[in-house]
Amino acid sequence: MKNFVLFGPPGAGKGTQAQKLAVEYQIPHIATGDILRAAVNDETELGKEAKSYMDRGELVPDDLVIAMVVERLEQPDAGAGFLLDGFPRTIHQAESLDEKLRAAGKAITGVISLEVTDGELIKRLTGRRICRTCSTTFHDKFNPPASDGVCDKCGGELYQREDDSESVAHRRLEVYDKQTAPVLEFYGRKAILRPVDGEQDINKVAADLMDLLKV
Numbered sequence: 001m002k003n004f005v006l007f008g009p010p011g012a013g014k015g016t017q018a019q020k021l022a023v024e025y026q027i028p029h030i031a032t033g034d035i036l037r038a039a040v041n042d043e044t045e046l047g048k049e050a051k052s053y054m055d056r057g058e059l060v061p062d063d064l065v066i067a068m069v070v071e072r073l074e075q076p077d078a079g080a081g082f083l084l085d086g087f088p089r090t091i092h093q094a095e096s097l098d099e100k101l102r103a104a105g106k107a108i109t110g111v112i113s114l115e116v117t118d119g120e121l122i123k124r125l126t127g128r129r130i131c132r133t134c135s136t137t138f139h140d141k142f143n144p145p146a147s148d149g150v151c152d153k154c155g156g157e158l159y160q161r162e163d164d165s166e167s168v169a170h171r172r173l174e175v176y177d178k179q180t181a182p183v184l185e186f187y188g189r190k191a192i193l194r195p196v197d198g199e200q201d202i203n204k205v206a207a208d209l210m211d212l213l214k215v
């Protein structure tokens with residue numbers, strides 16, 4: 001079963017790597033941050049509740065996020081496997097996910113932890129630019145688009161996420177250390193956790209991931 005979790009602090013490269021892996025394994029890439037941003041944009045009830053937490057770099061309450069993920073995992077395209085990005089982010093989320101999967105006769109089969117130091121994370125977050133149309137990510141110094149402000153892939157407009165500002169980025173890293181890092185121990189105990197050096201070249205990280213997740 002290809003039921004994977006891509007784990008790591010904000011800016012570790014989860015989204016970039018998940019896009020590659022989802023294509024390689026033909027499984028849906030389920031990014032809770034992307035789903036929440038779409039809800040905020042669409043001004044749904046969920047989006048209205050989530051927005052203030054996201055703007056401050058805090059976690060959206062567990063019950064909202066868990067319900068959202070459970071609903072997404074029930075879609076037929078997730079039946080043969082999935083790649084979670086940005087979830088679980090608390091012990092309670094990890095335990096709820098386990099319970100839900102167990103009830104369906106399933107389990108998480110692999111967790112990759114992308115390891116990147118704090119100084120590097122701040123540089124990556126504050127320089128990140130994202131395509132409004134296809135969500136491809138760039139970096140103004142490390143991975144700039146060919147033409148300023150324009151997506152190489154689809155020609156869409158690039159923007160900077162509000163929560164990638166320096167002050168909110170710092171808060172997100174604090175929240176990661178306090179609330180999310182303990183989830184690593186949870187998966188470590190299950191012996192399905194595989195660390196990867198996330199400071200290597202993007203393609204080398206991708207190669208390491210595929211090696212570790214060989215199924």
Ligand code: AMP
Pocket residue numbers: 010032033034036053054055057058059060061062065085086087088089093163172
């Ligand atoms: P991300 O795109 O993964 O960096 O997520 C952006 C923001 O969405 C986070 O800073 C949180 O406010 C919220 N968020 C995303 N995933 C979760 C989650 N699993 N639990 C709680 N909040 C989340």
